[in-house]
Amino acid sequence: MKAVGEQPMSIQDSSDYVIAAKPSKVRYVVLAMLLVATTLNYVDRSALGIVAPGLSKSLSLDKMQMGELFAAFGLAYSFALLPGGLLADVLGSRLAYALSLVGWSFATLTQGLANGYHMLLGSRLTMGALEAPAFPSNARSVTLWFPAQERGFATSVYVMGQYIGTPLFTGLLLWISTTYGWRSVFFVTGACGILFSLVWYRLYRDPHQHKTVNAAELQYINEGRSTGVQKAREKFNWRMALQLLRYRQILAICLGKFCNNTLLVFFTTWFMTYLIEARHMSMIKVGIFQALPFLGATAGILVAGSLSDFFIRRGVSVSAARKAPLIIGTLLGASVVFVNFVESNAMVIAILTIAFFAQGIGSMSWAAVSEIAPRQYVGLTSSITSLAANIAGVTTPLMIGYITHHTGHFYWALNLMGAICLLGTFSYSIFLGKLSRIEL
Structure with a gap:
């Protein structure tokens, strides 16, 4: 029963009560x-x-x-x-x-x-x-x-x-x-x-x-949205895409993403064939060993963001902090070539785990894209660089298939992937230059 003098809850009070509830x-x-x-x-x-x-x-x-x-x-x-x-x-x-x-x-x-x-x-x-x-x-x-x-x-x-x-x-x-x-x-x-x-x-x-x-x-979601006046979404047009490709920074990130993604494509396509045919592993060993490189790559993704933030906290410039994981990861990815020089299957898996861990670190290019993209064309810039990365999904399987078909082994295919990683390292460290917002 309502106490004497108690005022009924207004609509506003009810709304405030709901908002105050735990999200x-x-x-x-x-x-x-x-x-x-x-x-x-x-x-x-x-x-x-x-x-x-x-x-x-x-x-x-x-x-x-x-x-x-x-x-x-x-x-x-x-x-x-x-x-x-x-x-x-x-x-x-x-x-x-x-x-x-x-x-x-x-x-x-x-x-x-x-x-x-x-x-x-x-x-x-x-x-x-x-x-x-x-x-x-x-x-x-x-x-x-x-x-x-x-x-x-x-x-x-x-x-x-x-x-x-x-x-x-x-x-x-x-x-x-x-x-x-x-x-x-x-x-x-x-x-x-x-x-x-x-x-x-x-x-x-x-x-x-x-x-x-x-x-x-x-309310929590809405309050956390980006503030400020949002510009209307720009319509896609090929002329603007071609204009963006005239900028060295975008070309450098496109090349770097393509090179880094080459390793990812190898692991999602030819990896099992390599373990079974080139390393002569049994199905039981493959079932156990194949998991380690992928777990390494997962750890690499988590490390990449922390590494970049660590550099910024230490007073390193945003440009250097964003580039560091890309350079370190892509360079370390070239270690994939070392499997050509070891006999132990355990060592092979260890090297491949390190290489894929590095690929995970080097995949943090989205942060660099956000630093250079013109504010009105962030989506278009992301699409262009993503397309460059996905070209590796076409070239890598064909490259490995052609080499292994004509040579009968993976030796030169792995060497070529290592060289591509070195090319990506050059693109991120030298060609990219200092990260700065492109103004159109």
């Missing part, structure tokens, strides 16, 4: 879904590399054909990056991601039905094109769900999906391949993606449409 944590559920989706993304694109030794024998495919199949994904993905980003903007993350997930998962599944090179090629091209909306949808979701001060953390969490899926699931997928045949790997991974697309569509909503997010969390 809900729905954004972390969304982040967990983004991590799962990104993990599935990379497991699906890596599945061909996992079963490549058995698949190539079963379908009588040579090394050049396998290289072309690996490269087909990167080719389609690169061309579809811009349309994929536009699709995420037009349809929103919920629908765009669901369609992308179910589409690339069906394309993954059809690889298990392939009876030869051409059907596999069509499946890989389709999968590459349909995965393109995934990362733009990730970025859009993080921007909507996380305040500015938490976006760096959120981005690093879902980016880890690129690296943790392989060590977590490769052992299982190798066992499935050995027990039930290589086709079953594509059936399992494709089916998982299709099921998760339903989960995503059922659970995901933008913040203002989500039923379980409370007013306090919405």
Whole structure:
């Protein structure tokens, strides 16, 4: 019973009470879904590399054909990056991601039905094109769900999906391949993606449409958005893209990202074949050893941000602090050549773990891009540099396939990757120069 003289709670008081309540944590559920989706993304694109030794024998495919199949994904993905980003903007993350997930998962599944090179090629091209909306949808979701001060953390969490899926699931997928045949790997991974697309569509909503997010969390997200007057989004045009490519800093980062990404592509395509055919490891050893380089790369990503912040706290300029991880990581990535000079499989895995750890450090180029991009063309600059990085998804598999087909071993392929890392080091340390905002 209401006490005598007690005033009824006004609408404003009720609103203040709700706002004062503890913010809900729905954004972390969304982040967990983004991590799962990104993990599935990379497991699906890596599945061909996992079963490549058995698949190539079963379908009588040579090394050049396998290289072309690996490269087909990167080719389609690169061309579809811009349309994929536009699709995420037009349809929103919920629908765009669901369609992308179910589409690339069906394309993954059809690889298990392939009876030869051409059907596999069509499946890989389709999968590459349909995965393109995934990362733009990730970025859009993080921007909507996380305040500015938490976006760096959120981005690093879902980016880890690129690296943790392989060590977590490769052992299982190798066992499935050995027990039930290589086709079953594509059936399992494709089916998982299709099921998760339903989960995503059922659970995901933008913040203002989500039923379980409370007013306090919405206020926290909104208060943490970038302040200031936002300019209208610039429309994409090829003339401006060509103008940006006239700047030395952008060309340097494009070249550096391409060189650094070469190592990542090797580990997601030819790595299993190298362990089995060049190092003559058993499936059991491969299942155990393959995880270590990917865990190293995950640690590299986490170290990179801390390393850059450490330099800034020590009074180092922003330019030098942002460049240091890129130079150190890309240079250390050249250590991959040392596997050509050791016999011990344990030493081989140790060297590859160091090289992939370095690749993770060197992948922190997004921070450098944010320092140089014209303020009205940050998105366009990011797209250009991302496209340059993804070209490695085409050239690396073809390069390794051609060399191993004509030489019968990986010796010169690994040496060439080391030389590419040195080229990237030159680009970041000398060609890039001092980081400064480009003013148009």
